[in-house]
Amino acid sequence: MLAQLFDQEIRRRKALATGVIRIERIRCVQCGICSYSCPVGLDVRRLVREASPISHSNCLTCGQCVARCPRGVLSLESIPTIE
Amino acid sequence: MTGGRVLPSAPRPQRYVIVGAGIAGLSAASSIRSADPQAQLTLVGDERHPPYSRPGLAYFLANEIPQGQLFPWSSAELRGLKVAFVSGRAVRLDTAGRNLTLSDGRTVVYDALLLATGAPAVLPDIPGAQLRGVVTLDRLDDAAHILSLAKRARRAVVIGGGITAVEIAEGLAARGVETHYFMRKDRFWSQVLDPEESRLVERGMVRHGIRLHHNTNVVRVLGKRERVKGVLTDNGDSIQCEIVGFAIGIRPRMELAAGAGLSVDRGILTDEFLRTSAAGVFAAGDVAQVFDPATGKHTLDSLWWMAEDQGRAAGVNMVGGASPYLRGIPLNVTRIGGLIVTIVGHVGQGGDDADLVSIVHGDSETWRESLDSFAVHSREHDSRIRLLVGEEFLVGAVILGDQTLSRPLTELVRNRVPLGRLRQQLMRAPETAVKILVDYGQKQVLQSMQALA
Numbered sequence: 001m002l003a004q005l006f007d008q009e010i011r012r013r014k015a016l017a018t019g020v021i022r023i024e025r026i027r028c029v030q031c032g033i034c035s036y037s038c039p040v041g042l043d044v045r046r047l048v049r050e051a052s053p054i055s056h057s058n059c060l061t062c063g064q065c066v067a068r069c070p071r072g073v074l075s076l077e078s079i080p081t082i083e
Numbered sequence: 084m085t086g087g088r089v090l091p092s093a094p095r096p097q098r099y100v101i102v103g104a105g106i107a108g109l110s111a112a113s114s115i116r117s118a119d120p121q122a123q124l125t126l127v128g129d130e131r132h133p134p135y136s137r138p139g140l141a142y143f144l145a146n147e148i149p150q151g152q153l154f155p156w157s158s159a160e161l162r163g164l165k166v167a168f169v170s171g172r173a174v175r176l177d178t179a180g181r182n183l184t185l186s187d188g189r190t191v192v193y194d195a196l197l198l199a200t201g202a203p204a205v206l207p208d209i210p211g212a213q214l215r216g217v218v219t220l221d222r223l224d225d226a227a228h229i230l231s232l233a234k235r236a237r238r239a240v241v242i243g244g245g246i247t248a249v250e251i252a253e254g255l256a257a258r259g260v261e262t263h264y265f266m267r268k269d270r271f272w273s274q275v276l277d278p279e280e281s282r283l284v285e286r287g288m289v290r291h292g293i294r295l296h297h298n299t300n301v302v303r304v305l306g307k308r309e310r311v312k313g314v315l316t317d318n319g320d321s322i323q324c325e326i327v328g329f330a331i332g333i334r335p336r337m338e339l340a341a342g343a344g345l346s347v348d349r350g351i352l353t354d355e356f357l358r359t360s361a362a363g364v365f366a367a368g369d370v371a372q373v374f375d376p377a378t379g380k381h382t383l384d385s386l387w388w389m390a391e392d393q394g395r396a397a398g399v400n401m402v403g404g405a406s407p408y409l410r411g412i413p414l415n416v417t418r419i420g421g422l423i424v425t426i427v428g429h430v431g432q433g434g435d436d437a438d439l440v441s442i443v444h445g446d447s448e449t450w451r452e453s454l455d456s457f458a459v460h461s462r463e464h465d466s467r468i469r470l471l472v473g474e475e476f477l478v479g480a481v482i483l484g485d486q487t488l489s490r491p492l493t494e495l496v497r498n499r500v501p502l503g504r505l506r507q508q509l510m511r512a513p514e515t516a517v518k519i520l521v522d523y524g525q526k527q528v529l530q531s532m533q534a535l536a
Binding site for chain 2: 024025026027028029030031032033035036045046049068070071072073075
């Protein structure tokens with residue numbers, strides 16, 4: 001039971017550590033739901049507008065902006081890591 | 084004393100005037116400012132708000148974002164453009180004298196002018212359409228008006244097809260108003276979606292608490308003391324309601340252009356450089372019917388990114404550049420019935436769409452067209468993919484629900500990736516079409532990356 005919980009936590013942290021948010025600007029209409037839902041207050045919308053990678057050091061890759069975007073602009077993808 | 088050298092005086096800054104403060108106008112302003120730091124730039128708008136996200140109004144209505152979130156540009160960013168924002172409505176254009184008259188009598192002189200006046204929603208020609216409580220969704224003030232009505236309304240009726248009607252209906256339902264949605268035919272958006280797609284979207288709308296009425300049309304809006312009290316349908320039924328929303332089509336706002344004798348059709352006609360028939364006058368965004376050299380036709384679109392691209396190209400050309408607007412294959416992504424839907428290319432179902440008199444916001448004329456192609460489908464739970472396989476390329480796709488494959492598939496359509504022998508394979512095994520195409524797309528991307536390396 002404990003091992004299972006521990007394993008779950010490892011997987012969660014790994015996803016957070018290796019996740020990267022990809023943007024597809026053409027889908028974006030600058031509605032701002034992404035910025036509104038960011039728990040650390042990043043202006044995700046502006047980053048998308050400027051086609052800047054969302055690689056701010058404060059980004060938790062929590063996926064809130066990805067989940068809330070009504071137009072599929074953002075996607076959470078994992079970057080390959082060395083095991 | 085003669086013979087002294089006359090120093091050349093600095094050239095007068097060019098005067099650029101933009102009518103319309105939507106995304107096309109703003110994008111043009113930004114492109115002019117980058118090209119000409121000395122330019123005198125004036126933006127005439129008749130809204131009292133700073134530039135905002137028009138498509139975002141749907142999410143403001145549905146209570147997903149507050150009004151303050153609708154403004155993408157900070158005041159510092161807007162100040163940086165060094166644009167003189169003039170609040171007013173342009174009523175007359177004199178192309179010979181190169182000036183514009185505003186409704187309060189002021190005159191604005193230009194060297195180059197951009198008409199980006201947009202396309203507001205039309206109302207049907209039926210009795211009662213002017214009553215208080217009849218609404219459309221074009222502007223921020225419309226959304227605020229709908230919300231103020233929704234506070235006291237018990238019931239609403241929404242009429243129309245396409246994206247905007249659903250946005251109004253979903254917004255009202257989210258605000259606790261009992262919402263009835265009328266469709267003239269037996270299914271939703273029949274010109275663009277196939278029957279199965281319509282069914283999935285309709286099911287989503289029902290889940291959002293919207294009551295659907297098929298084969299139903301409004302023949303009269305009923306009122307009392309100038310306020311909406313209900314609607315009368317063509318079946319002879321009447322439904323009591325306090326709000327009636329119409330989204331049956333948009334009409335480019337081209338009175339200014341037509342009054343000045345510019346060539347107009349369904350919109351203001353432009354060439355691929357966004358030039359109208361009058362020297363020094365350009366048009367961009369929803370109002371422009373732009374020539375596409377690829378098809379040889381002038382087309383109307385009402386898509387945010389296209390308006391932005393057109394504004395940018397028009398700005399470059401206004402300052403003397405020669406940047407053709409390359410239209411590309413229209414794409415939009417939106418959420419209807421709680422499902423994200425991507426529509427790209429030629430996906431038309433043929434026939435007419437009784438719910439619409441023209442395109443609506445977030446819409447393209449191209450989607451209604453069908454090219455010589457066959458359709459293959461893939462279905463999983465609430466998600467569905469429809470691909471239109473043409474002679475050489477994928478000519479269109481509708482991706483409804485799960486968007487994982489949306490990016491590779493839209494890239495195949497928009498980049499017109501040749502299918503080659505794959506087409507035979509697709510015809511033989513249509514049930515595995517999506518997998519075959521995605522594998523193929525990934526291979527293509529890989530190859531192009533290797534070629535670059």
